[in-house]
Amino acid sequence: MRKRALITGITGQDGSYLSELLLKKGYQVYGLQRHTSYPNTYRIDHLINNPKFPNFLTAYGDLSDSSSISAIIEKCEPDEIYNLGALSHVGVSFSMPEYTADITGLGALRILEAIRQLKAPIKYYQAGSSEMFGKVEKDSFQNENTPFNPQSPYGLAKVFAFHTTKIYRNSYGMFAANGILFNHESPRRGISFVTRKITLGLSRVKLGMQDTLMLGNLNSSRDWGYAKDYVEGIFKILQYKDAEDFVLATGETHSVREFAQIAAKQLGIDLQWKGTGIREKGINRKNGKTVIEIDPIHFRPSEVDYLLGDARKARKVLGWKPKTSFNELVEIMVKNDYDLVRKETRPGHKIEVRHRFY
Numbered sequence: 001m002r003k004r005a006l007i008t009g010i011t012g013q014d015g016s017y018l019s020e021l022l023l024k025k026g027y028q029v030y031g032l033q034r035h036t037s038y039p040n041t042y043r044i045d046h047l048i049n050n051p052k053f054p055n056f057l058t059a060y061g062d063l064s065d066s067s068s069i070s071a072i073i074e075k076c077e078p079d080e081i082y083n084l085g086a087l088s089h090v091g092v093s094f095s096m097p098e099y100t101a102d103i104t105g106l107g108a109l110r111i112l113e114a115i116r117q118l119k120a121p122i123k124y125y126q127a128g129s130s131e132m133f134g135k136v137e138k139d140s141f142q143n144e145n146t147p148f149n150p151q152s153p154y155g156l157a158k159v160f161a162f163h164t165t166k167i168y169r170n171s172y173g174m175f176a177a178n179g180i181l182f183n184h185e186s187p188r189r190g191i192s193f194v195t196r197k198i199t200l201g202l203s204r205v206k207l208g209m210q211d212t213l214m215l216g217n218l219n220s221s222r223d224w225g226y227a228k229d230y231v232e233g234i235f236k237i238l239q240y241k242d243a244e245d246f247v248l249a250t251g252e253t254h255s256v257r258e259f260a261q262i263a264a265k266q267l268g269i270d271l272q273w274k275g276t277g278i279r280e281k282g283i284n285r286k287n288g289k290t291v292i293e294i295d296p297i298h299f300r301p302s303e304v305d306y307l308l309g310d311a312r313k314a315r316k317v318l319g320w321k322p323k324t325s326f327n328e329l330v331e332i333m334v335k336n337d338y339d340l341v342r343k344e345t346r347p348g349h350k351i352e353v354r355h356r357f358y
């Protein structure tokens, strides 16, 4: 019998890659899709109503709505649920703290409670985040034993979901596991996250469609991996014999400035940094033009300055390790966005990649 998986956050970056992975493994894949006034399915359009993927179906539901969650679980009878749905933007979570707690935090509880009430033997995956570690000591590694110290409504909501998952596992013997994933990116990353903002923005600068890219904190460091590698880890977490919690990370950290420098280099722009603080600028050494500037609008009320993951447990227990290096990741994203923006330069191919806030 074909295994069945239900994915929340099916229209997101990870939801789309995980769907492809599970379909390849022969799963029947169901997606809980939230209703939007205009379909927001560009990452999964190639799977929807495609005769090549008869085992892919989505249904409307919302993480704020218990009845829709229960109805979908009852209808799909999944063996596994991957809860990837969230308000996932840390900066935006400061503007919408209550909504973040509701969707990113309580959403997990609603699913776990639905599984408990149905008394169904469903395995549950919770998409936890390195943002839960929050403020950590510079040069330290974070692993499954590192205490949480969240710095944002998003981080706080994820800590709630993490502990809820553990409580349901310990109290009711449910197979409920947490992944604690460090940042992972791809050409499908939302355009308001810093990596994609850089690869799109610098591609536009290179092609003369934009003069300057406005960024926030250049000093912040992240452990950046490739989303396609990480969904393999997510799958392995639910296939392990016991429900446990696992960190997935690369074990390398790089600053936002470094990411921008490498992306620029791959586009043939040699960036030189001048000035300090909010007056720091990235200048094109060749023509003296300012390519990157700081706009404090992108600063957060509280920042996580530094993250670096220790994924030795996942490597040892699950046999998972990332395959894509930092430079390869930047290259994949730059190539994708350069090609995308190049299409913009052709008549009739206007795509909108500008955004004011994040």
Ligand code: NAP
Residues within 6 Å of the ligand: 008, 009, 010, 011, 012, 013, 014, 015, 032, 033, 034, 036, 040, 061, 062, 063, 064, 083, 084, 085, 086, 087, 088, 089, 103, 127, 128, 129, 130, 180, 181, 182, 183, 184, 185, 190
């Ligand atoms: P993403 O691209 O932002 O996708 C989030 C998904 O959640 C989207 O499908 C979104 O739907 C859906 N969603 C938002 N509000 C919802 C609601 N009220 N009801 C149902 N669905 C809703 O995020 P991602 O990068 O794929 O990340 C997947 C998960 O992993 C998230 O929980 C994120 O917090 C977590 N995580 C991500 C990273 C990372 O670096 N990417 C690291 C650690 C943890 P729409 O498309 O309609 O907006």
Ligand code: G4F
Residues within 6 Å of the ligand: 088, 089, 090, 091, 128, 129, 130, 131, 181, 182, 183, 184, 192, 193, 194, 195, 197, 214, 215, 216, 217, 218, 220, 221, 222, 256, 298, 299, 300, 303, 304, 305, 307, 358
């Ligand atoms: O790309 P970001 O918005 O990602 P952030 O905040 O690390 O969160 C992502 O990773 C988490 C895992 O740790 C996930 F749980 C979460 O869902 C999300 O996927 O920002 C990265 C860094 C931050 O320090 C931010 O302040 O880049 C800095 N930054 C500098 N300029 C900027 C910008 N971030 C954004 N979004 N936009 C800027 O212009």
